[in-house]
Amino acid sequence: MSSPDPPFRTISIIGLGLIGGSIALAVRERWPSTRITGVDRKAVLAHALGGGAIDRSADSAADAADADLIVLAAPVRQNLKLLAEITQRLPAAAIVTDVGSTKRGIVDAAAALACPSFVGGHPIGGAEQGGFGFARPDLFNHRPWIFTPAPSTAPALVDRLFEFAHGVGARPSTMDPTEHDRVMAFLSHLPQLTASALMDVIGSSAGGGALRLAGRGLVDTTRLASSPAETWRDVCATNADAVAEALDQLIARLSELRADLRGGEAVSRVFAEAAKWRAELMSGRD
């Protein structure tokens, strides 16, 4: 692959988990000349430096603010604090983005901090397990990357972030932050909470010994149930109203099924609708 001029000569990534680490690896592969600074715990930094994923480490986000692009890739509520810490130290031409799963909170925080350099972002990659050890350069390949600019955001900032996202293989688009959070409450946060609740209920009721009798269906349905609590506490706290609405709808649907187990009309209706939506979900996927 050719190495075109990089959209950013220097990038700081605050948080080298699955997403932050994968951004480092993808940038390294696509634009080898870009200098990458990482901020994380010492053990993670040693791993990332040792493998060549980053060029240097910094002790804090404030120390890493002097870059063309700063990516906040810590859990959502930590990103809110990090944004406050770096806002006063940004170079004039810097762009700041984040990769959090909820967008209203940080977009509002950027407005309150009067930080015009910030554009919220959400790359939809994801994998079964988090952490730098699972990072990979192709995590974003053919996957959506949603940006949530404010009405006051300079269009040039969004253009450069689109160029960046395209460069690492993603499909960038823009969305209103409130609409983003509502849609993601259904598409992402509800399935995650459901998978974890389901695994907890099944384990505690059926017992560990019975799990060897489970079929592939349970394995698939609970694949998300290894997800880290800390990440999801932040997502739930910063999107509580939308997640509550999504949970209410699922609880209502499960209650409809429960009320008609012997009759079966609710089962027939829900299964027919589900099969239709499942086919739509899978159509056009790679």
Place this chain on the structure above:
Amino acid sequence: MSSPDPPFRTISIIGLGLIGGSIALAVRERWPSTRITGVDRKAVLAHALGGGAIDRSADSAADAADADLIVLAAPVRQNLKLLAEITQRLPAAAIVTDVGSTKRGIVDAAAALACPSFVGGHPIGGAEQGGFGFARPDLFNHRPWIFTPAPSTAPALVDRLFEFAHGVGARPSTMDPTEHDRVMAFLSHLPQLTASALMDVIGSSAGGGALRLAGRGLVDTTRLASSPAETWRDVCATNADAVAEALDQLIARLSELRADLRGGEAVSRVFAEAAKWRAELMSGRD
């Protein structure tokens, strides 16, 4: 592989869907000399005969009852009727089993019919899609196959069914039918209903256009949502009390999460438990 003496020289399979079809293919591979008779719709029979999965077709279960082993592999409530149709026509040495997902109903029916040849069975294979077109000879490989003999069942019948299940690669065991149905309500029926309800809620609330923004998590969590309604109407109807209990527990857990989205203590607790059970579910899997 050698071809040892088959445990059954003639086998009739009533219903050539994913499970019945896979049994035919597995028997064909393991014991080529065993003669297989199939009963199903004409198009399915033509497919199975054309590919050599069965040796001959019969028009009804009653016409196929003259075999060493009769496998009832239709939806659960059809199996109840089929058992009644064949009971009076069975050869003295025949064994009848079924492959349904619930066991109390058919074990009770066999008792009511005074059919000592019947032993309930449940091979736990499963695949994303049903039907003969997805059948495969290795579906049961390394997978559990649970039998639910009655106290009055002759041990020799169970021994021969164990030999049969071992021969097609499965790991046979026995279980009380009531315990089976309770455990499967959690391990199998609850995940299925949850996946379908989740897909229905997400599709109808987020809308078809938004589904392109879904990550891999939703794809995994709703993999079961293509399952056929007819099969699951029967499962729910014949295991309503146990499925209701499982649904109640999931609804309660989702309600706990909903009540504490901002605080996050319920999220932390449920995620920690779920990650522990998920690790246990995956330990020792092939």
